[in-house]
Amino acid sequence: MDIMRQIISHVLNSSLDRIPRKAIERAKLSILDTIACAIGGSNDLIAHFARQLGALSGGKPECSVWISGEKLPSSLAVLVNATTARALDYDDTYEIAINGCHASAYNVPPALALAERDASISGAELLSALATAIDLHIRLSRSVATNAIDTGRDNMVAVWGATAVSAKLLRVDEEKMRNAFGIAYAHAAGEFQMYEENAHTVALQQGLRARSGVESALSAMVGFNGPREPFFGKYGFYKAFEPDYGLDAIVDQLGSDYVNASISFKPWPSCRATHHGIDGLLQLREEHNFTGEDILCIELGLNERAASVVVEPRDQKWNPDDPVVARFSLPYAVAVAAQRGQVAIGDFRAEAIQDPSVRRIMAATKVEIDPEINRTHGRYGNSPTTVKVKLKSGTQHFIRIDKPFGHPENPASLTDGMLKLKACAEMSMLPFSEKQLELIGEFIEELDKRPTLAPLFDLLVGGK
Numbered sequence: 001m002d003i004m005r006q007i008i009s010h011v012l013n014s015s016l017d018r019i020p021r022k023a024i025e026r027a028k029l030s031i032l033d034t035i036a037c038a039i040g041g042s043n044d045l046i047a048h049f050a051r052q053l054g055a056l057s058g059g060k061p062e063c064s065v066w067i068s069g070e071k072l073p074s075s076l077a078v079l080v081n082a083t084t085a086r087a088l089d090y091d092d093t094y095e096i097a098i099n100g101c102h103a104s105a106y107n108v109p110p111a112l113a114l115a116e117r118d119a120s121i122s123g124a125e126l127l128s129a130l131a132t133a134i135d136l137h138i139r140l141s142r143s144v145a146t147n148a149i150d151t152g153r154d155n156m157v158a159v160w161g162a163t164a165v166s167a168k169l170l171r172v173d174e175e176k177m178r179n180a181f182g183i184a185y186a187h188a189a190g191e192f193q194m195y196e197e198n199a200h201t202v203a204l205q206q207g208l209r210a211r212s213g214v215e216s217a218l219s220a221m222v223g224f225n226g227p228r229e230p231f232f233g234k235y236g237f238y239k240a241f242e243p244d245y246g247l248d249a250i251v252d253q254l255g256s257d258y259v260n261a262s263i264s265f266k267p268w269p270s271c272r273a274t275h276h277g278i279d280g281l282l283q284l285r286e287e288h289n290f291t292g293e294d295i296l297c298i299e300l301g302l303n304e305r306a307a308s309v310v311v312e313p314r315d316q317k318w319n320p321d322d323p324v325v326a327r328f329s330l331p332y333a334v335a336v337a338a339q340r341g342q343v344a345i346g347d348f349r350a351e352a353i354q355d356p357s358v359r360r361i362m363a364a365t366k367v368e369i370d371p372e373i374n375r376t377h378g379r380y381g382n383s384p385t386t387v388k389v390k391l392k393s394g395t396q397h398f399i400r401i402d403k404p405f406g407h408p409e410n411p412a413s414l415t416d417g418m419l420k421l422k423a424c425a426e427m428s429m430l431p432f433s434e435k436q437l438e439l440i441g442e443f444i445e446e447l448d449k450r451p452t453l454a455p456l457f458d459l460l461v462g463g464k
Contacts, residue, residue, distance in 0.1 A: 003251060004229060007136065008177050010255050011164045014132040016124040016448060023258035024448060025414070027131040030104035031112070032417040032444050033092050033265065034085045035066065035460065037105065039432065040269070040345050040424025041087030042067040042462075044323075046203045047429075050083040063113040067430055069461035074113045075214045081109040083207030088345060089327045090269040090424075095382040096262060096408065097142035099155065100272060103134045103263065105206045106158050107165045110214050114169040115453040121169055123450035129168040134260035137161025142259075143249040144242045148192045149305055149381065156190040156241060158205075162213020170217050180217045182226020185237060187212035195309060198316075198324040265412035267405050267420070268343040270326075273306040273382050274333040279404035280387035281337040284397045290389070292339035295361055299388040300334065301370030306383035311367050318362060323348045334387075335362035345427045414445055430462025 016024065041047050051068060054076050061071030065080050072080065085091055085105040094101035111130045115121040140157035148154040163184040167177050187209070194201040220226070231237050238245050268278050277300050285291075302311075310330040311317055320326035326333075326348050335358045336347045346352055373384050384402040391397075403410045418441045425432040440459050443450065458464075 003232060006251060006254060008174055011132055011136065011168055012174060012177060014128050016128045019128055019131050019258055023131045023261045024127050026261045026263060027127050027134065028444050028447055029265065029412065029414055029417050030092060030130065030134065030263065031108050032414060032421060032441065034104050034108035035440065036417065036421040036424040037088060037090045038066050038081055038085040039428045040090060041084050043427060043429040044087040046087040046200050047084040049200065050080045050207060054080040063116045064457050064460060066460045067428060067462050074117050075211045078109045078113045078214050079207035079211040082106060082210035083203050085109065086203040086206040088269045089271055090266055092263045092265050093272050094138045094141065094262065095264045095272055098379050098381065099141060099144060099148050100381055101138055101141040101155060102206065103137040103161055106210050107133045107137060107161050109210050110162050110166045111169060113214065114166060116457050119452045119454045121453065123447035123453060126169065126453060127448055129165050131258055131260050132168065133161045133165035135258045136164050138259045139250045143245045143247070145244040145246055146242065147305060147379065147381065149308055152192045153241060154190040154192045156188045158190060158209040159184045159187045159212045159216065162210045163216045166214045166217035167220065170221050172217065172221055176220040178228060179225045180220035182228060182230045183219050183224060184213065184216040185227060185230035187216060188237060198328065202324065262408040264408060265406035265416065269345050269348060270333045270343065271310055271328045273310045274330045275404045275406070276383065276385035276401040277330055277334045277387055278337045278343055280385060280399045280401040281334050282341070284387060284389055284399055285338065285341060288397050290391055292357060292361055294391045295338055295364070296390045296392045297364040297366065298334060298338065298361065300330065300365065300367045301373060301386035303374045303378050303380065303383040304369050305378065305381050307367065307369060309381065320353050323350060323353070326353045330367060331362045331365040335365055344423065428462050432462050
């Protein structure tokens, strides 16, 4: 069987009884987490822009804009919801590869939109489609052997995850599935300049690629064809854009090992590369019972690649002037943890980043490249981090964090997801009652037993 056919067969033939239970439970957490992040990000400027963009086009009122409740065509609702879910950079990510991969925020919005569009889609059908699509998305992402920091090509494969979940839930046949993947090649895009300039497209790209996945599948469903070999053809993706790739990363244990189970949960609303430092600082603070006022200085060590995103350029990272820069600033995130004993959505609001007590600690924070970490983990965008805290008393405390909370070897549970949902609801543009949040959690926890997802969508609208 050729590789393209293997991939198509993997998507078409997956079902709840063939997928490991761990992968199904992780897919539930992906849904809960994506909804939480969208609720938490709903009052962010990026989310307001996304809703305005959806309203400009309008159209058939078939799918909900989460939180606000407007109805839009499926692909437009997906654009708005996926962008909103990424607005705070709080959504989960696959970190155990050279390049990160925010697969859930790409794939959950298309899945839920199509389940709202077609009430006959069951919870079991949606979970199997989502686990399979995220598995494929991650496999394609981890196959790329070059770092986006070096090439400027960021996660161009994302469109195929959204295409896979959409085509499967549209119940297309093998030929149309193949055409959907071929059509998606025309949508494949992704660039790293947005991180360099802290642009809104860090979030908007999620919506654009998620929309493209839905549109690729719908295009195939109505009869359009596309290239039959979008990955490995003469001018296919890997030859044209990523000739240095690992085929085994795609096909090894395909259909038996669902790598969606290895996504990292994000307990703090900032770039994952800041989480090692945050986790280390919070552990030291709790163990040794000091406060921000007790701190003389902080020293952090990590690899060059992570530093290029969350430490450079230093004039910006030590003086963040807007929320996007702050979310990608290691010294700021660690200073917040040191001062407040937590890192929350409100800490990245424009007024919060000017807090003089946090600014004092940030100015006293030194970040250097750790030679040993750079030698052993230099290829990765998320880096182990050393944290040394010097107190005014003369005492010093040290810790190294390799696997912060949320890492697949230090995993979160649905209970953690519920805590995050409730924390995000406190920042929502429209209020959610405690009962409403509990019902969302209960619905998702038992999703594999639900004959339809129809009751969920009213729960995702605030202000009731």
